[in-house]
Amino acid sequence: MDTPLFVPVDLPDDLWGRDTMRQALAARDMTAVFRLVQQYGGLTQSRIGIATGLGQGRTNEIFNGKRKIASIEVLERIADGLAMPDRARHLLGLAPAIGEPEDSEAQAARIGITRVFASQASAAKEIRDAAWQAAKVDLLAVRALGLIGLNDSLLREPLTTERPQPVRARVILLDPDSSAAAHRAKEIGESAESFTAGIRLSVARLRELIDHPYLDLHVALYSTLPTWRIIRLDNLIYLSMFNSTTEGHQSSIYRLTAAQYNMLHVGFTRQFEDLWTTADRLI
Template sequence: MSTALVPIDLPDWSWERAEVRQSLRARDIAAVFRHVQQYSGASQSRIATATGMTQARVNEIINGRREVVRLDVYERIADGLRMPDDARHLLGLAAGREKRNGGAAFDLAAFPEVVRVYAAQNAAAEEIQQQARTTQELDVLAVRGLGLIGLNDSLLRACLPREQGGKGVRVRVLLLDPDSDALTRRAAEIGESAESLAGGVRLTEARLRELLADGCDIQVYRYRMLPTWRLIRTDTTMFVSAFDAGWEGHESATYKVMETPHGPLFRGFRRMFDAVIDGAQRTV
């Protein structure tokens, strides 16, 4: 049976990859088609059918012998490839008639770096863990960190390759200094005793020392400023949420931020993390 008429349906994560987003932003349809082939296995014939072109025309575009310049052709391509709205916006098009994303996550087309917003950390947990399992660098900025990396069933701890003792992944963790005035203030904000909050920080440090003893490349630091941002970085992707009076970081909306060639958000958050480390005390 011919597969030429089978709809092309790329996984959502493929549209979020930096190289795909750069191709869309540059309106490089040849590169877009190559990415479609890479991530969906679609032939030139299938791409042609989906986008209302001939196979010969698709071949010319992929091989650089023809460029796409007409708006209606861009629209046909976006519709035929079922581009999500943020991909359409990068291509310079309006949102599609039907939203592809719903539920706990939605796209922010106006900010190419911010590819998704989750209602809370638990809505992003599966994607965070997927990223953490393949990362080479893991940075964590937290208050006590028990739910992120301290406990056995925490969000990130199980993602470290236990059979290798966590080797191959460089981990840096920033925790709020349990002896600081900032911790006392933060405890009051969330209605918890300073003693309890400080005990949680110290427990996380103790559990992270166990990872170090197992051979994990891990560094743990204490910072002394009032926490504002909660951050998880896996290579070129960040998951960012905020602390405020009355709620903890995992209750905040979580922003998925990806590194782009000229975007300020990823660079700014990474610079902030490094600056906090520069002024922090290493404990592990």
């Protein structure tokens, strides 16, 4: 007897652990996802279309690679219709299913962590690649010499290379005259003189970019003890930490995405905006 079309789908659990499925989900390649569901789950195009609420015509376009799915709302509908477990929803960048217990991967997806790097060195290529494409860049740092202050800094070249529209960059540095700067210098074992000289050097090098044709640059100073370093490239955030033993580039780096319900992304975006409104503008 044929399976009724209007009952919930029941796909094999090992389908979601297949390498091909994980790769398809991570790439949001719904053509590959649907074909794997058909191949290993035995669902017809009609069955998939009804389960996901997409309809036969739209489902057929996805199967044939003629339609791409980018909308979070539609991805949620597909995940719900195919009864994806949380580990599969995480790969799509979705929140866990309501009412289901969260595994560790699902918890990471919910709060917004999509990848962890050991240090800036291991994240450098990905950050630079994202910077080449970014239209808006926000940096919260201490000195930012390794990010944008020097010619060979991580982001200097991507942000000053010709592009159709200037990239808007906001940079917030630690005020070298603040008590927090003296405290931070002591924490990392530098003299206050050399530590603050690094901040002033970065400011001077940033001033050189004021009239740059491809960069709309704004710089401000904050005066609180630094805890977080934020690199925001459009909707991606790379987050690291300052503590008493490491600087931002030595810390682990967490990549946060703007997928629905990602609390850390929302929180650190808000923190940057709040700090920007209270910081002292230089440029």
